[in-house]
Amino acid sequence: MVARVLCILGVIYIHLPPYTNEFPDPFLGAGGLFWFVRHGIGFASVPLLSAIAGYLAARPSPNASQGLQVRRKASSLLLPMILWNCIALCKDMAEHGMLPDPYVANILNQIFALTDFPRVVPLYFLRDLFVCMLLTPLLIRCLKSQELLCLGLLLANAVFNLDGLLLLNSPIILFYSMGLAAASRPAPPDGGARPGFRHGLAVVATVGLSFLAEGLPGESPFAQEIRRSAFIANSLAVAMLFWALSRWLVSTGRAARITCVEPIMFFVFCSHTLAIGLLWALLRRAGVEPWSATYVAFFLVAPLVILAMCMAGGLIMSRLAPGPSRILMGGRFPTFRELSSQSRRLFNRGQDIGRK
Incomplete structure (x- = not known):
């Protein structure tokens, strides 16, 4: 995983x-x-x-x-x-x-x-x-x-x-x-x-x-x-x-923070190009050039930014349209409760979330 x-x-x-x-x-x-x-x-x-x-x-x-x-x-x-x-x-x-x-x-x-x-x-x-x-x-x-x-x-x-x-x-x-x-x-x-x-x-x-x-x-x-x-x-x-x-x-024992987001990764794989397109449009509107130091810094951390965007989008989709979301993801899409739990486990440093 x-x-x-x-x-x-x-x-x-x-x-x-x-x-x-x-x-x-x-x-x-x-x-x-x-x-x-x-x-x-x-x-x-x-x-x-x-x-x-x-x-x-x-x-x-x-x-x-x-x-x-x-x-x-x-x-x-x-x-x-x-x-x-x-x-x-x-x-x-x-x-x-x-x-x-x-x-x-x-x-x-x-x-x-x-x-x-x-x-x-x-x-x-x-x-x-x-x-x-x-x-x-x-x-x-x-x-x-x-x-x-x-x-x-x-x-x-x-x-x-x-x-x-x-x-x-x-x-x-x-x-x-x-x-x-x-x-x-x-x-x-x-x-x-x-x-x-x-x-x-x-x-x-x-x-x-x-x-x-x-x-x-x-x-x-x-x-x-x-x-x-x-x-x-x-x-x-x-x-x-x-x-x-x-x-x-x-x-x-450091894998728990990573494996807790595994259920959303198929959604990340399918949607990341659309998320990148949105971010790119926002960066260009803000005047960020593709060869600038600002963009280089963004490029290096972009996977984590896309992951955060997909988790937020997944929370909205699982709340508003859980059935269509699961069809869109071939049955893989986690529920709102599961996504909320993933978010808490990802950012709660004190919580023991076990190993996989």
């Missing part, structure tokens, strides 16, 4: 302004900091979320048939994706009076993410995760018979994007399968060593590898494959760091 919270907060860094994919030049400055945080934390958080999903999927409900499990996953993954995309499109219509032409021309993908990213881009993850869920029985069978061969083929798929339109982000199924493989092994004892020098060195080294890969000229297939390889190596290193940090927090 701790790792899941950390990863979703990390994903927020991907979608913060300034909205540019250009490699920072010069690197020493605000642009380099944004790039480092996005690559060192943001982009690498999604694969670990995939591994956690695979780990949990390896232990399905014993009384649920395959068909029932598919229906449950469709309502908990695809339905929220569709609803949030529709909400975002309605927001666009309210702002502009009509949908932008590119959205209209690609409306099916904007809503359903059939062959391209949807309107709320990060929600493609739910679409790809649903595909992985459908393939889980086959993946488990292959992993049991030839684990190394299976993971090697999935690694090749992640680097060379061999699955075509099956997945929008090919590495997801690799990390999902790693989670499936980990679930077949004995569970490690609670706790773990404090994240140490080797974890930090692995992250710095692989982010440096990403730095070099991004500097490759052109968009040739070779350059793209090198970039994807660097991304996978970086993701593995950050996954090691996050997992070690999570186990250490559990072992020290």
